[in-house]
Amino acid sequence: MRKANRKLESERNRAAKFKRRTKSDAKQVKNEEKITNECESTEKEEEGACSVNHGQTNRRRRFQLPFWLRKPPFIRSSCRSFAGGAEQPSHMPLRSLRRANLWHLLHLPSQPQPLQPSVTHQPFQPRVPGNKRIFSEFNNSNSSANPTQLRWKPMDAPDSPTDFIDGLSTVCGSGSSFMRHGYAIHMYAANKSMENCAFCNADGDFLIVPQQGRLLITTECGRLKVSPGEIAILPQGFRFSVNLLDSPSRGYVAEIFGTHFQLPDLGPIGANGLAAPRDFLVPTAWFENKSYPGYTVVQKFGGELFAAVQDFSPFNVVAWHGNYCPYKYDLSKFCPYNTVLFDHSDPSINTVLTAPTDKPGVALLDFVIFPPRWLVAEHTFRPPYYHRNCMSEFMGLIHGGYEAKADGFLPGGASLHNCMTPHGPDTKSYEATIDRGNDIGPSKITDTMAFMFESSLIPRISQWALESPFLDQDYYQCWIGLRSHFTETETCHENQP
Ligand SMILES: O=C(O)Cc1cc(O)ccc1O
Numbered sequence: 001m002r003k004a005n006r007k008l009e010s011e012r013n014r015a016a017k018f019k020r021r022t023k024s025d026a027k028q029v030k031n032e033e034k035i036t037n038e039c040e041s042t043e044k045e046e047e048g049a050c051s052v053n054h055g056q057t058n059r060r061r062r063f064q065l066p067f068w069l070r071k072p073p074f075i076r077s078s079c080r081s082f083a084g085g086a087e088q089p090s091h092m093p094l095r096s097l098r099r100a101n102l103w104h105l106l107h108l109p110s111q112p113q114p115l116q117p118s119v120t121h122q123p124f125q126p127r128v129p130g131n132k133r134i135f136s137e138f139n140n141s142n143s144s145a146n147p148t149q150l151r152w153k154p155m156d157a158p159d160s161p162t163d164f165i166d167g168l169s170t171v172c173g174s175g176s177s178f179m180r181h182g183y184a185i186h187m188y189a190a191n192k193s194m195e196n197c198a199f200c201n202a203d204g205d206f207l208i209v210p211q212q213g214r215l216l217i218t219t220e221c222g223r224l225k226v227s228p229g230e231i232a233i234l235p236q237g238f239r240f241s242v243n244l245l246d247s248p249s250r251g252y253v254a255e256i257f258g259t260h261f262q263l264p265d266l267g268p269i270g271a272n273g274l275a276a277p278r279d280f281l282v283p284t285a286w287f288e289n290k291s292y293p294g295y296t297v298v299q300k301f302g303g304e305l306f307a308a309v310q311d312f313s314p315f316n317v318v319a320w321h322g323n324y325c326p327y328k329y330d331l332s333k334f335c336p337y338n339t340v341l342f343d344h345s346d347p348s349i350n351t352v353l354t355a356p357t358d359k360p361g362v363a364l365l366d367f368v369i370f371p372p373r374w375l376v377a378e379h380t381f382r383p384p385y386y387h388r389n390c391m392s393e394f395m396g397l398i399h400g401g402y403e404a405k406a407d408g409f410l411p412g413g414a415s416l417h418n419c420m421t422p423h424g425p426d427t428k429s430y431e432a433t434i435d436r437g438n439d440i441g442p443s444k445i446t447d448t449m450a451f452m453f454e455s456s457l458i459p460r461i462s463q464w465a466l467e468s469p470f471l472d473q474d475y476y477q478c479w480i481g482l483r484s485h486f487t488e489t490e491t492c493h494e495n496q497p
């Protein structure tokens with residue numbers, strides 16, 4: 001016990017040193033930095049990251065957190081009692097394994113305004129108006145089982161002022177945020193920035209895929225500018241506000257309950273390839289030091305919206321460190337893998353992030369991309385094969401075209417091929433591929449960025465999505481006219497017993 005106290009004491013001394021160093025570094029800060037430069041690269045999963053804002057908005061300096069502070073220095077309970085100006089959104093149930101520990105320490109300003117921990121707000125009330133199109137518990141009151149191949153055309157911009165919260169609509173999903181198992185897939189269409197309010201998702205983590213319009217997402221850890229072609233991850237419990245840098249704006253959101261995204265294991269691929277840890281960027285600490293009478297925190301809790309009023313901005317964090325934080329990733333940094341001789345690789349080869357279940361190798365939700373790449377396979381039907389899958393596949397298109405769909409699958413649109421529902425290239429793509437013959441050389445797929453949210457849990461489809469005017473009623477017709485090009489030759493029988 002004495003040994004443990006000594007260890008805690010020495011950690012405290014180190015933390016005090018860390019604070020002193022922060023102050024002296026602040027004096028040297030000269031240059032102004034722009035939002036675009038605010039993100040820092042971190043191999044966050046292994047060691048954690050830190051960011052300090054030295055007190056003046058737009059004047060900040062980054063520094064590398066010393067190794068000893070990248071690991072959680074305190075046990076959970078001491079984190080909360082450490083220093084008057086710190087707050088910890090934690091993602092560690094008390095009995096978690098240490099290696100699974102996700103932690104975060106926010107340093108709140110104590111000067112010139114008094115400490116404002118996030119608890120200083122009026123009671124939560126149901127938010128009026130709510131958003132009846134979102135939910136987080138999938139059952140027959142809000143969604144249906146449907147094995148049909150489904151496709152949606154891109155949504156129009158809203159015709160009345162709509163921010164990110166009001167522009168969210170649940171398309172499909174499975175399980176329950178209450179049970180901490182499952183996921184929801186939403187789409188958003190917005191034409192105005194969130195004003196005087198922040199969003200906080202108590203249900204799960206958001207993976208946001210903007211398709212049209214850049215977003216400036218202000219979080220408690222700093223700001224992330226996220227353009228189409230990039231993705232942002234907002235973990236459960238962080239407050240954030242979405243400003244539209246371009247209007248209108250639309251995109252896709254995967255929400256996962258009870259787990260977090262991680263990089264897939266590389267297995268036989270080895271050290272290099274797919275998404276590199278160094279390309280995941282975390283924000284630089286950023287705060288606004290002003291009072292905000294009537295500021296509202298909108299909390300999504302059990303799929304319903306609640307609102308709590310406070311008189312200050314929740315973005316009042318001057319420094320933070322931890323490995324539980326918002327981050328972003330540029331999909332063009334992804335290093336795709338593919339077949340180099342024959343056959344067609346399963347799309348899992350291009351998994352950017354995966355949210356695991358308790359069963360090894362079985363994903364709650366994989367985020368997979370189909371980026372520009374060379375196709376070189378010989379004697380192979382190169383587009384996706386016709387298939388039925390035990391996983392359910394929701395696809396979206398960020399820009400360009402998708403190799404398996406010559407028509408109808410448009411940027412901003414979506415498709416859902418549920419568990420064991422047959423699908424594959426449309427007739428036009430199939431015929432074009434057959435026409436090209438067997439012996440074509442390398443060809444490059446350019447101007448494309450499609451993605452897939454793939455899950456082992458079978459999604460139910462929301463009423464909103466099934467009744468949507470953007471549902472493509474004629475989707476099934478894209479496979480009409482598929483015919484066999486098989487010609488029987490004598491050699492076909494040679495291998496028969
Ligand atoms: O259905 C789809 O278009 C996605 C997909 C692509 C691919 O190359 C292989 C399998 C698969 O499900």
Ligand SMILES: [Fe+2]
Nearest residue numbers: 389393417423
């Ligand atoms: Fe598929």
